[in-house]
Amino acid sequence: MKAFASTVLAAAAVTLAAPASAQFAKPEDAIKYRQNALFVMSQHFGRIGAMANGRIPFDAKAAAENAELVASMAKLPWVAFMAGTEHGPTKAKPEIWTEQARFREGNEKLVAEAAKLATAARSGSLDSLKTAFAATADTCKACHDAYRSK
Amino acid sequence: MKAIASIILAGAAVSWAAPASAQFAKPEDAIKYRQSAMFVMGQHFGRLGAMANGKIAFDAKLAADNAETVANMSKLPWAGFIAGTDQGSNTKAKPDIWTEPAKFKENNEKLMAETVKLAAAARTGSLDNLKSAFGSTADTCKSCHDAFRNK
Numbered sequence: 001m002k003a004f005a006s007t008v009l010a011a012a013a014v015t016l017a018a019p020a021s022a023q024f025a026k027p028e029d030a031i032k033y034r035q036n037a038l039f040v041m042s043q044h045f046g047r048i049g050a051m052a053n054g055r056i057p058f059d060a061k062a063a064a065e066n067a068e069l070v071a072s073m074a075k076l077p078w079v080a081f082m083a084g085t086e087h088g089p090t091k092a093k094p095e096i097w098t099e100q101a102r103f104r105e106g107n108e109k110l111v112a113e114a115a116k117l118a119t120a121a122r123s124g125s126l127d128s129l130k131t132a133f134a135a136t137a138d139t140c141k142a143c144h145d146a147y148r149s150k
Numbered sequence: 151m152k153a154i155a156s157i158i159l160a161g162a163a164v165s166w167a168a169p170a171s172a173q174f175a176k177p178e179d180a181i182k183y184r185q186s187a188m189f190v191m192g193q194h195f196g197r198l199g200a201m202a203n204g205k206i207a208f209d210a211k212l213a214a215d216n217a218e219t220v221a222n223m224s225k226l227p228w229a230g231f232i233a234g235t236d237q238g239s240n241t242k243a244k245p246d247i248w249t250e251p252a253k254f255k256e257n258n259e260k261l262m263a264e265t266v267k268l269a270a271a272a273r274t275g276s277l278d279n280l281k282s283a284f285g286s287t288a289d290t291c292k293s294c295h296d297a298f299r300n301k
């Protein structure tokens with residue numbers, strides 16, 4: 001049973017790694033890629049948060065532009081969480097590779113929430129933006145709690 | 151690849167907006183932001199180079215996906231070159247960026263224009279078109295790096 005489980009995990013890891021390993025010259029590049037994509041996303045997300053929390057004035061156009069970028073950037077990091085990138089300068093928890101289905105689910109949830117955030121921002125309503133910002137932030141946090149070391 | 155393919159679909163409808171005004175909490179964030187955006191772009195551009203130079207097999211769909219991401223990412227870094235970020239962290243930015251802003255901006259815009267052509271070339275599915283557009287985009291990267299980035 002244990003051997004079977006290991007085989008399944010290995011197979012899942014290989015499925016994930018196949019496209020990604022062809023894309024990065026070395027594991028460090030994959031780690032840096034996902035960290036950088038997440039950082040760029042977070043900067044744009046932070047500007048929406050500043051508006052949602054009243055730290056800066058609400059600017060519908062800026063909100064829409066930043067939300068669109070968050071929605072686009074949200075799709076990038078995941079391909080880089082491939083096998084062989086568990087160690088090195090990373091806060092990624094091993095659970096990412098042992099709970100692949102759940103991790104993927106978290107990735108997809110963020111992509112979905114970020115798309116809703118962009119729609120809410122385009123509506124021009126600060127209330128809609130606040131609601132969508134909170135839902136997206138919860139999604140960030142749930143995944144970070146489960147899969148990122150402090 | 152699926153994720154990148156999704157971006158292309160989204161990108162076809164709404165091309166990425168360049169942020170109107172960047173707001174960074176501290177200068178280090180602006181430096182990290184521009185370096186991060188450049189690195190992400192560089193990774194996607196490198197895949198096109200590998201195909202253009204025959205290091206990996208030409209895959210028209212993969213090329214189109216990566217070129218679209220390069221075109222989108224090329225809009226981002228420039229907002230991070232704000233006043234007060236000429237020193238610090240581990241920036242290789244030369245002071246000329248701030249003393250020759252018009253020339254720097256011209257270079258930024260040239261890259262954005264070249265990457266749009268690159269994406270169009272990649273969409274044709276022709277390796278020759280990709281090679282040609284890759285070459286001129288790479289020249290644009292290099293001329294700006296030579297002028298504005300320390301080794």
